[in-house]
Amino acid sequence: xxxxxxxxxxxxxxxxxxxxxxxxxxxxxxxxxxxxxxxxxxxxxxxxxxxxxxxxxxxxxxxxxxxxxxxxxxxxxxxxxxxxxxxxxxxxxxxxxxxxxxxxxxxxxxxxxxxxxxxxxxxxxxxxxxxxxxxxxxxxxxxxxxxxxxxxxxxxxxxxxxxxxxxxxxxxxxxxxxxxxxxxxxxxxxxxxxxxxxxxxxxxxxxxxxxxxxxxxxxxxxxxxxxxxxxxxxxxxxxxxxxxxxxxxxxxxxxxxxxxxxxxxxxxxxxxxxxxxxxxxxxxxxxxxxxxxxxxxxxxxxxxxxxxxxxxxxxxxxxxxxxxxxxxxxxxxxxxxxxxxxxxxxxxxxxxxxxxxxxxxxxxxxxxxxxxxxxxxxxxxxxxxxxxxxxxxxxxxxxxxxxxxxxxxxxxxxxxxxxxxxxxxxxxxxxxxxxxxxxxxxxxxxxxxxxxxxxxxxxxxxxxxxxxxxxxxxxxxxxxxxxxxxxxxxxxxxx
Numbered sequence: 001x002x003x004x005x006x007x008x009x010x011x012x013x014x015x016x017x018x019x020x021x022x023x024x025x026x027x028x029x030x031x032x033x034x035x036x037x038x039x040x041x042x043x044x045x046x047x048x049x050x051x052x053x054x055x056x057x058x059x060x061x062x063x064x065x066x067x068x069x070x071x072x073x074x075x076x077x078x079x080x081x082x083x084x085x086x087x088x089x090x091x092x093x094x095x096x097x098x099x100x101x102x103x104x105x106x107x108x109x110x111x112x113x114x115x116x117x118x119x120x121x122x123x124x125x126x127x128x129x130x131x132x133x134x135x136x137x138x139x140x141x142x143x144x145x146x147x148x149x150x151x152x153x154x155x156x157x158x159x160x161x162x163x164x165x166x167x168x169x170x171x172x173x174x175x176x177x178x179x180x181x182x183x184x185x186x187x188x189x190x191x192x193x194x195x196x197x198x199x200x201x202x203x204x205x206x207x208x209x210x211x212x213x214x215x216x217x218x219x220x221x222x223x224x225x226x227x228x229x230x231x232x233x234x235x236x237x238x239x240x241x242x243x244x245x246x247x248x249x250x251x252x253x254x255x256x257x258x259x260x261x262x263x264x265x266x267x268x269x270x271x272x273x274x275x276x277x278x279x280x281x282x283x284x285x286x287x288x289x290x291x292x293x294x295x296x297x298x299x300x301x302x303x304x305x306x307x308x309x310x311x312x313x314x315x316x317x318x319x320x321x322x323x324x325x326x327x328x329x330x331x332x333x334x335x336x337x338x339x340x341x342x343x344x345x346x347x348x349x350x351x352x353x354x355x356x357x358x359x360x361x362x363x364x365x366x367x368x369x370x371x372x373x374x375x376x377x378x379x380x381x382x383x384x385x386x387x388x389x390x391x392x393x394x395x396x397x398x399x400x401x402x403x404x405x406x407x408x409x410x411x412x413x414x415x416x417x418x419x420x421x422x423x424x425x426x427x428x429x430x431x432x433x434x435x436x437x438x439x440x441x442x443x444x445x446x447x448x449x450x451x452x453x454x455x456x457x458x459x460x461x462x463x464x465x466x467x468x469x470x471x472x473x474x475x476x477x478x479x480x481x482x483x484x485x486x487x488x489x490x491x492x493x494x495x
Contacts, residue, residue, distance in 0.1 A: 003073065006045030012113035013039050015122070017340055020347045024302050027189040027269050029096075030340040040123045043116045044072040050107040054330040055117060058105025058493060060463040061094075062485045063087045065102060065117055072120055081128035084121065087485070089158045089462060090200060092129070093183065095122025096192045097458050099292075101492065105330035129199060136206035139167040145476040148173060148230040150217045150418070153181025154458050155449030156236035157204070158465025159472070162482050164209045166473050171230075172209060175216035175416070178270070181238055185263035188296050190303070190340070194270070218418035227422075232444050232472050235422070235432065236465065239450035241414065243407040245288060249368030254376040258293045258406035265300045280306040284399040286379045287311040288365055289406030292339075297404045298358055299341030302350060309358055310351040310398055316386060317361035331493050353398070364388065366395070368403065376400055412451040429454065434488055438471040446472055452488065460486075 003009075015036045017023070023030050047069035055065045064083045071080035084091050095118055106114035128134045145168045149160045152174040164170045178184050180197045205211070215221055226233060242257050244250075256278055264276040275281075280301035287294045287301075290313025301309045315334075322333040338346070338357065345351060345358030355361050366380045383394035411430030412419065419426065425433040425441045431454050432447040434440050440447050448468035449461050463485045473480035 003045040004049070006042070006073070007048050007108050007112065007115075010042050010046050012046070012116060013043060014116055015039075015119050017343070020344050023190065023340075024344055024348070027303065029193050030190050036119060036123050037127070040116075040120055041073055041075055044069040044120050046108065046115045047073070048108055048115075052107070054105040054107055055102040055115075056105075058330055058332070059102040060460050060486050060490065060492075061087050061466075062463075062483075063102065063121070068124060069115065069117070069120055072124060077124065077127045077131065078133055080124045081133040084124050085128070085134065087483070088121075089161050089466070090125075090154065091121050092125035092196050093154065093192065093200075094459055094462065095119070095125050096196070097183075097187060099332075099457065101332045101457070101459070104332040105493070110329050134203065136203050137165055138207045139165055141167055142169060143167040143477065145169070145232070146171075146230045147232045147234065147472060147476075148226050149234045149236060150226075151181060151236040151238055151449070151451070152179040152211070153183060153236065153238050153449065154461040155238070155465040155468075156181070156234070157200070158462045159234050159236060159448060159469045160209050160465075161204055161207065162466055162469035163472060164204065164207050166469070166480070166482055168473070168476065170209050171212055173212045173215050173217050173221070173226075175214070175220075177214050179211055179213060182240075185266045186259060186293075186296070188262065188265065188300050189269045190299055191296070216416045216418075218416040218421050223418065223421035227442075227444065231476055232446065233422075234468055234472060235412075235418070235424075235440070235445065235447045235451055236449040236468075237412045237418065237451045239409040239411050239431070239455045241410050241412060241430065242405070243410055245365060245405050245407060247365055247367050249370065249376065251374075252368050252370040252376040253374055254370075254401060255368060255403040255405065258287075258289070258297050258404050261404050262293075262296060262300060265304070276304070278402070280304040280309070280402055282307055283401035285309045285402045285404065286398055286400040287404045287406055288379075289313075289408070290315060290359065290361075291406060291408065293408070294404075294406035295339045295341045297406055298345055298350075299339075301402075301404075302341070302344050302348065306350065306402075308350055308352075308399070309345060310354055311345075311359045312363040312365065312381065313359050313361050314364055314384065314388065315361065317355055317359075327495065331495060353396075364390065368400070376403055379403060409450070409455045411454065436487060436489070437474075438468040438488055439475070444475070446475075460492075 068080040068083040100118040103114040327333040342357035351358040379400040448464040467484040470482035470484035
């Protein structure tokens with residue numbers, strides 16, 4: 001512990017964001033380049049050496065947070081990178097994309113602002129790349145066993161890297177033309193620039209992992225053929241079956257799913273398209289859904305030049321402080337958070353009728369109305385109480401030329417035939433059934449990530465990838481030294 005009084009003498013300071021007017025004019029990451037390193041050692045000093053670090057319990061990866069906080073405070077970056085990579089394959093991803101349940105579990109957060117754990121993690125990850133602390137780690141020898149990983153999101157990539165390093169020959173199958181899953185085409189570049197993803201993929205290639213893009217298992221290659229080629233199969237396709245909104249007027253054109261809209265904007269950034277065919281430019285946009293996907297749509301629509309953007313959240317506006325009775329420390333609380341996209345919408349006043357930034361809270365969609373050509377032109381909503389009962393005399397109408405549905409996901413997509421061809425058993429909620437060892441009902445076939453767990457966070461996805469790798473390694477060899485940070489039945493801390 002470098003400074004035993006750091007948490008008392010140093011206030012929390014987050015990585016500063018670029019001015020709103022500047023960052024909405026491009027797709028670069030929202031943070032000020034180079035502004036993190038000058039402040040991060042003092043921020044790491046705020047770690048309390050608390051003795052019982054609940055940040056460990058809050059993070060499914062089991063990150064050694066107090067240890068690498070101490071090392072960063074001493075500016076021992078190499079040792080910090082070693083500690084971090086011991087539990088997390090992709091800290092530069094989680095340092096940008098994770099909502100940081102570890103900070104909610106920080107002991108300091110009981111009565112003060114938490115340690116900036118997420119920022120420290122990101123700084124270590126970036127520094128490791130800049131200084132060459134993240135070289136490829138190919139295995140010393142090959143096992144002679146082969147594994148197919150279906151899906152290249154964080155779960156699939158983590159599983160593939162762990163299994164490759166254990167000496168197995170691994171091929172990752174991805175239905176899209178580029179590797180990365182939702183990190184590639186779902187997450188906007190202003191949240192994570194894609195060069196972070198590219199260098200990890202190149203690292204994995206150097207280690208021996210093979211990648212097969214534009215190959216949908218169940219359509220381009222059958223399940224039986226895949227099982228005959230490989231000694232084990234890991235299904236990590238994610239939960240991409242989006243939820244629908246069944247209200248009058250849903251059939252109108254201009255009402256799109258968020259995951260139909262976001263990939264097109266990402267393809268523009270990749271240079272595949274000159275402009276998105278669903279661009280929000282000049283349109284009145286309404287986003288139905290108050291989660292992170294909705295916020296991604298918000299930031300994207302603002303950058304595309306929307307005339308207005310409003311986001312509907314069916315839940316009441318939360319307070320700025322934790323409700324100690326309903327969500328006591330160290331659980332992750334539902335509080336009012338201002339993401340970069342919401343900050344942009346607030347400052348640019350994209351939704352004059354909103355309750356806060358661009359959001360209308362406790363708002364439920366009743367119906368859509370369109371013009372003579374069958375295109376949506378307005379959205380009718382009503383306020384609801386905590387039980388989602390409509391409140392009288394609260395109806396209102398919003399102009400809407402483009403409506404984006406961001407209502408979450410129910411499980412893996414079943415349109416490509418993968419589930420049926422493998423003969424997988426499914427849970428009633430739409431996810432893949434598996435046992436305590438991540439194994440499905442089909443011998444040699446394992447399931448991990450959102451496809452089996454349900455929609456979750458990137459840290460849970462990576463933890464699932466690491467854990468299923470250990471299970472597959474044990475299946476192939478009879479034992480495993482690979483870490484298994486979670487079981488299939490572990491869940492986040494709740495009351």
